Amino acid sequence: MRKAIVGILTVLSGPALADPVVIAALGDSLTQGYGLPQEDGFVPQLESWLREQGADVQVLNAGVSGDTTAGGLSRAAWTLTPDVDAMIVTLGGNDLLRGIDPANSRANLDGILQAAADADVKVLLVGMQAPGNYGPEYKAAFDAMYPDLAEQYGTLYAPSFFEGMGGADTDPAAVRGLMQADGIHPNADGVLKVVEGLGPQVLKLIGQVPSG
Template sequence: MRKLIGCFVVCFPTWGAADGVVIAALGDSLTQGYGLVQEEGFVPQLQAWLDREGIAARVINAGVSGDTTAGGLSRVAWTLTPKVDAMIVALGGNDLLRGIDPAESRRNITGILEAAAAQSVEVLLVGMQAPGNFGPDFKAEFDAIYPELASEFGVLYAADFFEGLSVVGGDPASVRAFMQPDGIHPNAQGVMRIVEALGPDVAELVAQAGSR
């Protein structure tokens, strides 16, 4: 853990006021850019989208492959440096892969949002959707975490990280064209669609953080 923290701190960029709003993207492998060359990952593509839109913001990649909501909670305190104005929270996929009790996931995300609120950091909470194989009760409890906590804490909310892939239709083969062979992580084209869908929410996050 010390080695991981040390690397993160050393690699953590130093942004100045000229960079505009500084956003920490707290997430797992979907945020980190698993299986992709650096410029094809979520954070670089989101940064490119913001630049094209003329939005003065810089995004820090605080994604760690394999991270659960518990992992995100354990590192949120040192992710939220004084330079950070806003945070994207996109966690929960690995909780689903491990079958973690939704009540535990809720507690962890609550802790992350409390840490952000304590430092007056604006948040965009990005939801995850549980698959049906856990049963309807599990799915209902997990899926409710994100909209309910977004309402409770008064933060911005995007319903589904993969919303940008829903526009390709219900044909599984169409969706697979935007995924890596593991069927879990998006390929570069999939990330592009995800960013296009989430971009307006991030723009709203920047506007909120910049108006403080």
């Protein structure tokens, strides 16, 4: 009996297991998993991929379909709970669809990154590129805000959510089989390609989180 009690006390007094790294994925429909069964969305597939690489991680789905950078900023404070160690920011596509002034989008992203910095949360900022039909000045301002802000805040940076599918310069016909019927959102196979492209950067993000 005494040996059993000693054994229990030894287990209870042993080193505590580290908590998993908690990553909040702040974004729009691409993050939320629009048009897909829950298990096929970006967040579940990313979490599964990261765990296959040996990462002890939990990825929270903070994606809202239709959200702009302004919406992301309005949600940043309550997304950044004390449990969150890191954040992936993928916003701006709906700003493009609405033709929002890049200066406004930049200010919103700046606010999100500042909130993360204040909370001591590491960030991976995912960029995107505007189409040419908005004009060269709009495109230059929009495209530049992501790398500029990443450098300003010292965050990790990925040029495109679709990097694993060839990035912004990919011929749409070449990836048609990886997209849903709307041609905007990836299907389950497309999401896997996205995850394989972004995954190494997310592993770097996890590596920036202090242990314990």
